[in-house]
Amino acid sequence: MSLIYRIKKSQPGITHGINDYLGEMRPFVKRVKKPHLVIPLLFLKTIEWSIYRWYKTPIRRFYGVKGNELIYMITNACNDRCPKCGIWERPEPQSQHLMVSHFIKCLNRLHHNLYQVTLTGGEPLIFKKDVMLIAEEAKKLSVPMVIVTNGRFLDEAFLNRYKELGHILVISVDSIEEGKWNEFRGRKNFHIVMPKIMLAKQILGDNLRIQSVLAKESAEEIPKVIAFCKQHNIQHNIQFNQDFGGNWKNAMPDIVDYNNDTPCAARKNICIYPNGDVVKCFDHRRIPLAKEPLGNIAKQDIIEILCTKRSTEISKIMKTCNLPCKNMSCNKPQSLLFN
Amino acid sequence: MSALIIPCYIKSQWDIECLNRLLDSVQKQSQAFEKVFVVDDASPLRYSVTHSFVDLLVVPNNAGPASARNIGINKALSLGINHLLFTDHDCILDSRWNECMTYFLDQTNFAAVGGMTYSWGKTLLDYYHDINGTLAGKWLLPDKKELWYMPSLNFGMKAFAAEEFPFDERFPTAAGEDVDLCLRLRSKYKIGFCPEAKLWHDYGYKNSITGFRKFMELFKKYKSSSATVYEGHTVLMWDSSESIYKGNMHEPHLQD
Numbered sequence: 001m002s003l004i005y006r007i008k009k010s011q012p013g014i015t016h017g018i019n020d021y022l023g024e025m026r027p028f029v030k031r032v033k034k035p036h037l038v039i040p041l042l043f044l045k046t047i048e049w050s051i052y053r054w055y056k057t058p059i060r061r062f063y064g065v066k067g068n069e070l071i072y073m074i075t076n077a078c079n080d081r082c083p084k085c086g087i088w089e090r091p092e093p094q095s096q097h098l099m100v101s102h103f104i105k106c107l108n109r110l111h112h113n114l115y116q117v118t119l120t121g122g123e124p125l126i127f128k129k130d131v132m133l134i135a136e137e138a139k140k141l142s143v144p145m146v147i148v149t150n151g152r153f154l155d156e157a158f159l160n161r162y163k164e165l166g167h168i169l170v171i172s173v174d175s176i177e178e179g180k181w182n183e184f185r186g187r188k189n190f191h192i193v194m195p196k197i198m199l200a201k202q203i204l205g206d207n208l209r210i211q212s213v214l215a216k217e218s219a220e221e222i223p224k225v226i227a228f229c230k231q232h233n234i235q236h237n238i239q240f241n242q243d244f245g246g247n248w249k250n251a252m253p254d255i256v257d258y259n260n261d262t263p264c265a266a267r268k269n270i271c272i273y274p275n276g277d278v279v280k281c282f283d284h285r286r287i288p289l290a291k292e293p294l295g296n297i298a299k300q301d302i303i304e305i306l307c308t309k310r311s312t313e314i315s316k317i318m319k320t321c322n323l324p325c326k327n328m329s330c331n332k333p334q335s336l337l338f339n
Numbered sequence: 340m341s342a343l344i345i346p347c348y349i350k351s352q353w354d355i356e357c358l359n360r361l362l363d364s365v366q367k368q369s370q371a372f373e374k375v376f377v378v379d380d381a382s383p384l385r386y387s388v389t390h391s392f393v394d395l396l397v398v399p400n401n402a403g404p405a406s407a408r409n410i411g412i413n414k415a416l417s418l419g420i421n422h423l424l425f426t427d428h429d430c431i432l433d434s435r436w437n438e439c440m441t442y443f444l445d446q447t448n449f450a451a452v453g454g455m456t457y458s459w460g461k462t463l464l465d466y467y468h469d470i471n472g473t474l475a476g477k478w479l480l481p482d483k484k485e486l487w488y489m490p491s492l493n494f495g496m497k498a499f500a501a502e503e504f505p506f507d508e509r510f511p512t513a514a515g516e517d518v519d520l521c522l523r524l525r526s527k528y529k530i531g532f533c534p535e536a537k538l539w540h541d542y543g544y545k546n547s548i549t550g551f552r553k554f555m556e557l558f559k560k561y562k563s564s565s566a567t568v569y570e571g572h573t574v575l576m577w578d579s580s581e582s583i584y585k586g587n588m589h590e591p592h593l594q595d
Contacts, residue, residue: 027581028470028471031470031471031584031586032470037463037466040463041463041466041467041470044463044464044467044554045467045471047554047555047558048471048558051555051558051559051562052558052562054562112578301526303526303575304526304527306526306572307522307523307525307526307527307572307575308523308526309507309523312507312519312523312572313509315572
């Protein structure tokens with residue numbers, strides 16, 4: 001049984017193993033009332049613990065007890081018109097937009113399990129008030145939060161409050177050349193957004209990240225974005241191009257190997273669509289059993305939804321579904337994403 | 340009204356002796372079962388059941404204990420039974436087991452119940468299982484007012500819960516299928532603990548030396564299935580729990 005990702009130095013190592021062992025043994029020894037049996041019973045418990053360690057699943061080894069990421073696509077609507085993405089072409093009608101209270105209830109139900117809540121879109125900051133309500137609630141529940149935004153609606157008041165909450169902001173940047181920027185975003189807003197990125201860096205410091213999509217169209221631009229990030233000491237991540245209904249092409253196979261053997265860890269994910277539909281992955285529908293969503297958080301309790309037989313079966317299928325979306329950021333923990 | 344469902348896969352003389360011993364203890368219950376279903380999962384060994392109160396259901400092809408229990412569940416539900424209780428052929432019931440389990444389900448709002456399980460043998464390995472709580476279920480922490488899970492050898496469900504949450508037949512062996520059921524069931528209902536409903540489980544150790552290999556195999560079987568459960572379940576799997584043993588079986592305000 002191999003780990004999904006290579007263990008880096010920052011990942012739990014021998015100390016974690018020792019703590020796990022002692023955490024099992026200490027309460028067990030207290031149960032033994034006959035002193036002369038402590039050593040043989042401890043030996044047996046050690047054997048059980050070793051078997052348990054051997055069969056511990058990679059996902060649990062890697063993510064620990066807080067094993068889930070809650071990802072909320074708060075809206076399809078977007079103020080940019082990026083050709084890489086077609087989500088903005090299908091904004092949800094107002095009547096179908098989930099009330100924020102339903103999402104907050106869902107967050108409250110799941111927070112013990114969550115290592116992170118992520119807000120994405122569309123452009124999440126179109127619903128800036130809702131985003132801030134969620135950020136406040138996440139802080140209250142001690143769940144780290146990440147927003148992925150195009151940066152257009154950032155302002156000083158929002159950033160200052162966001163900084164106080166200690167969450168992470170990710171801005172999508174695929175080029176730092178004005179011409180390419182405007183082409184990639186379908187809007188001439190280079191001179192509006194770039195100062196906002198600098199403002200975000202000034203206020204958020206290390207909690208600002210930049211993410212770029214690597215496609216055939218952006219391949220020449222990405223090194224410049226990386227250099228920009230290095231210059232301004234901003235952590236950067238590359239996400240491989242995915243089919244979001246846009247017309248960008250995947251980067252050449254010699255640059256990106258889409259068909260690798262990475263198993264999908266996205267079964268740890270709990271994804272919510274703008275209307276409250278629940279899926280385990282936004283590319284769910286490619287799995288025949290998952291064509292329909294698992295449920296809707298406006299109508300059902302999230303725990304009930306996730307414990308259905310169909311949900312558990314889909315989670316198992318996802319491990320080996322081998323779809324290209326397994327290369328996305330949601331298949332990796334934040335600690336391995338940005339550098 | 341309660342029915343007892345016993346899945347069986349008889350492959351040795353020892354298994355036959357176990358089954359007869361269990362049925363003897365069923366006969367001595369202070370409160371009789373309405374129905375006792377022994378579901379034979381295409382056992383390789385031929386045997387006969389001499390206890391007249393038993394309904395023997397023989398499955399033509401081996402499909403695992405989850406499937407065998409579901410056959411018993413369907414049969415019991417079709418007869419309008421209120422409480423469905425489960426045990427294994429290598430267990431021995433206390434004479435009040437049915438009375439306590441049924442009373443608990445009648446008197447509380449819990450949709451399912453687990454009882455207290457002890458080791459039958461007297462070896463060091465049996466003692467280990469007793470204090471480890473290997474097959475005694477787990478408390479849901481921090482309150483210890485309900486169970487995280489209870490093994491299917493000492494388990495009961497109200498009819499509506501069994502109808503809504505049958506065993507998942509994709510689990511091929513007697514490992515993990517009960518954890519999976521409890522996790523699904525807990526998404527909607529609670530599992531209570533009834534320490535008075537006692538039974539003994541025979542692990543089959545002749546002594547601690549010769550039984551050691553069996554001990555290893557047992558944990559390997561249980562732990563290998565846990566990966567399957569982890570992969571499927573997104574939530575609830577991660578709730579804190581503590582195994583039950585004699586020293587923590589009585590908790591204050593247990594039935595609040």
